[in-house]
Amino acid sequence: MISIWRSWTAGQWVLRVVMVAGPLVALFARTPSLGAPPAWGVLIVLVLGVGWTLLPESVVGAVALLAVGFSWASSDTTEVSVWVLVAASGLLAAHLAALVASYGPPRLPVDPGVTRLWALRGAGLSGTAAAVWLVARAVADLPDSPTIWILGLVVALSVVVVAAGAIQVASPQEDR
Amino acid sequence: MNRWEITPALSRALLVSGLLVGGAVLLGQPALVVLAAPFVVLAAFALISRPTSAPVVRGVLDHVSLYEGQGTRSRLQVTEADGVEHVTRISAQAPYIALHPASGRVSGLLSAGVPALEVSPRRWGRRTLGEEKVALTSPWAGYRWGPVLEHGIEMTVLPASAPFDSAAEAPQPLGLVGSNRSRRVGDGTEFAGIRPFQSGDRLRRINWRVSLRTGDLHVVTSRGEEDSGVLLVVDALSDFGRSGGVGAGASSLDVTMRAASALAEHFTRNGDRVALRVIGGAWETVGYGAGQRHLRQILGRLAGVRPARLRDDATERLRFGATAGTVVIVLSPLLADAVVTAAASLHRRGLPLIAVDTLPDEAAALAPEDTDGQVADLAWRLRRTEREHLLTALARQGCPVVQWRGPGTLDDVLHRLARRAQLPQVRVR
Numbered sequence: 001m002i003s004i005w006r007s008w009t010a011g012q013w014v015l016r017v018v019m020v021a022g023p024l025v026a027l028f029a030r031t032p033s034l035g036a037p038p039a040w041g042v043l044i045v046l047v048l049g050v051g052w053t054l055l056p057e058s059v060v061g062a063v064a065l066l067a068v069g070f071s072w073a074s075s076d077t078t079e080v081s082v083w084v085l086v087a088a089s090g091l092l093a094a095h096l097a098a099l100v101a102s103y104g105p106p107r108l109p110v111d112p113g114v115t116r117l118w119a120l121r122g123a124g125l126s127g128t129a130a131a132v133w134l135v136a137r138a139v140a141d142l143p144d145s146p147t148i149w150i151l152g153l154v155v156a157l158s159v160v161v162v163a164a165g166a167i168q169v170a171s172p173q174e175d176r
Numbered sequence: 177m178n179r180w181e182i183t184p185a186l187s188r189a190l191l192v193s194g195l196l197v198g199g200a201v202l203l204g205q206p207a208l209v210v211l212a213a214p215f216v217v218l219a220a221f222a223l224i225s226r227p228t229s230a231p232v233v234r235g236v237l238d239h240v241s242l243y244e245g246q247g248t249r250s251r252l253q254v255t256e257a258d259g260v261e262h263v264t265r266i267s268a269q270a271p272y273i274a275l276h277p278a279s280g281r282v283s284g285l286l287s288a289g290v291p292a293l294e295v296s297p298r299r300w301g302r303r304t305l306g307e308e309k310v311a312l313t314s315p316w317a318g319y320r321w322g323p324v325l326e327h328g329i330e331m332t333v334l335p336a337s338a339p340f341d342s343a344a345e346a347p348q349p350l351g352l353v354g355s356n357r358s359r360r361v362g363d364g365t366e367f368a369g370i371r372p373f374q375s376g377d378r379l380r381r382i383n384w385r386v387s388l389r390t391g392d393l394h395v396v397t398s399r400g401e402e403d404s405g406v407l408l409v410v411d412a413l414s415d416f417g418r419s420g421g422v423g424a425g426a427s428s429l430d431v432t433m434r435a436a437s438a439l440a441e442h443f444t445r446n447g448d449r450v451a452l453r454v455i456g457g458a459w460e461t462v463g464y465g466a467g468q469r470h471l472r473q474i475l476g477r478l479a480g481v482r483p484a485r486l487r488d489d490a491t492e493r494l495r496f497g498a499t500a501g502t503v504v505i506v507l508s509p510l511l512a513d514a515v516v517t518a519a520a521s522l523h524r525r526g527l528p529l530i531a532v533d534t535l536p537d538e539a540a541a542l543a544p545e546d547t548d549g550q551v552a553d554l555a556w557r558l559r560r561t562e563r564e565h566l567l568t569a570l571a572r573q574g575c576p577v578v579q580w581r582g583p584g585t586l587d588d589v590l591h592r593l594a595r596r597a598q599l600p601q602v603r604v605r
Contacts, residue, residue, distance in 0.1 A: 026211075056184075057184035057185075058184070059188075059191075061188055062187075062188045062191045062192055065188070065192045066191075066192060066195055066196070069192070069195075069196050069199070069208060069211050069212075070199060070208075072205065072207045072208060072211065073199055073200075073203045073205040073207065073208055080206045080207050080210060081207070084207045084210045084211065085210070087207075087211060088210055088211045088213070088214060091192075091211060091214075091215075092214045092215070092218075095185070095188065095189065095192070095215070095218075098185065098188075099183075099185040099317050102183070102184060102185060102317075103262060103264055103283055103311075103313065103317075104264040104266065104281060104283050104311070105266065105281065107279045107281055108264065108266075108279075108281040108282075108283055109277060109279075109281065109282070109283075111283050111284045111285070111291075113284060113285050113288050114262065114283070114284065114285060117285065121218075121316075125214035125217055125218055126214060128213045128214055128217045129210050129211070129213045129214050131213075132209060132210050132213040133210045136206045136209070136210060
């Protein structure tokens with residue numbers, strides 16, 4: 001395993017650090033509103049993060065992100081804290097770091113142009129989380145608000161995914 | 177894999193966003209929707225950006241013929257590249273090919289141009305670049321094409337000319353027009369003598385001072401200037417020592433090829449006619465010729481040389497095609513009987529012949545790995561002893577042998593051969 005680590009370039013090391021740190025940041029971001037995460041939870045996320053750095057294209061990454069995500073659902077409160085934006089940014093940063101890392105093998109130098117492009121895209125995608133958070137705050141005082149806005153957002157997101165899928169089906173590619 | 181495949185990153189985004197949104201609905205947790213929102217948008221953009229083209233990639237080199245140590249760029253031509261955002265190239269390492277970056281891995285955005293690999297061959301010969309894997313990625317990293325395998329491109333690596341220069345003239349120039357001073361009187365610039373005027377002499381050659389003093393017309397005569405034939409005989413029967421490429425340790429064949437390249441360049445530059453004979457399995461030959469085009473032909477033929485033994489019956493049938501007046505230069509580590517015999521027979525014909533010893537001091541035979549080191553060492557010492565006998569035999573025949581040492585290697589020997597050429601000789605035909 002040490003030989004694998006040694007083969008990473010400096011850029012790949014930075015990406016791997018983000019892949020481990022992102023889920024941990026997202027996990028600890030719940031502390032102000034929901035309390036500190038349990039030690040075993042931190043350990044699991046840490047182990048999953050390290051495993052993800054070794055296999056950036058494996059399902060381990062999705063498990064790590066989902067584990068952190070559902071740690072935010074382990075409370076009865078439906079209040080949407082501002083810290084959830086930090087968590088969303090942490091998870092997104094880890095995902096994008098793994099995405100850039102999976103452009104090639106670990107010894108591939110990270111292209112600065114690619115890093116800039118995905119940093120800009122990441123900032124834009126974080127903006128969508130902020131927009132959703134603002135909507136959530138706006139409808140928080142409405143009666144039965146959680147159910148209403150969740151259903152609304154789910155419908156909106158489903159429309160996006162279905163539309164994307166429809167475009168994909170409408171332009172089938174030929175196998176070569 | 178020649179089709180667009182969904183990337184693990186898009187799969188992960190779809191899985192995370194789907195489960196978080198589903199969890200939000202089931203558990204009534206708005207926070208999960210906030211967490212899922214970036215992944216949903218990212219997945220949507222990636223799905224929308226699915227390419228429909230079928231890219232074609234082809235590797236090209238800026239230069240396919242180089243001298244060893246020179247560099248060029250390996251480029252990738254991507255056609256039908258609609259919907260391609262990112263290119264990754266992974267090149268395998270190949271012997272005596274240096275890459276920059278050294279890992280042979282480059283990537284970048286297609287909008288900034290397909291990333292190029294810098295390539296530098298480190299040893300002469302026909303070199304093939306390592307196979308390359310190319311992967312193309314769509315915008316938002318949703319789909320990947322490949323990796324597809326690109327076979328390595330072959331390049332001709334000409335031997336770098338070792339530093340060489342010579343001020344010596346050819347011993348027996350016997351040609352048409354050249355720069356070597358001939359023994360014959362002709363229309364050159366080198367003073368030969370003064371003689372009485374004869375019918376047909378040019379008036380501008382009259383020496384008026386002598387004519388007035390003697391009372392008869394006298395003219396100045398000069399030596400003709402002729403080109404010379406130079407035959408380079410290269411021993412490619414085997415290669416001794418370990419080659420580290422240009423700038424590193426040299427094997428016997430490295431020294432031979434670089435010396436042959438330097439000599440061919442030198443004599444071609446002087447206007448002499450140069451020919452090449454390669455003693456080896458393929459028996460490569462290049463006829464007499466002059467000029468840059470001919471030099472390129474010789475270097476190209478040298479680049480194609482591979483060490484190989486002659487058939488047993490081929491040794492006696494070696495024909496060098498050396499005519500009178502040709503300077504024969506045999507470049508060899510002088511470890512093979514066939515080469516020494518050929519050199520001796522050419523020398524007996526009265527041709528000015530120089531044997532250039534190209535065996536590096538540190539050279540040793542490369543024994544198979546499972547060979548006992550002591551046995552290999554003993555065998556090599558025996559070979560060296562045999563070589564001493566061959567060198568002694570050559571010296572006894574009066575054939576000059578010089579160690580290749582770059583500039584001035586041949587000067588002394590050529591001067592001696594020129595002096596010897598003035599003497600009457602008995603030739604064996």
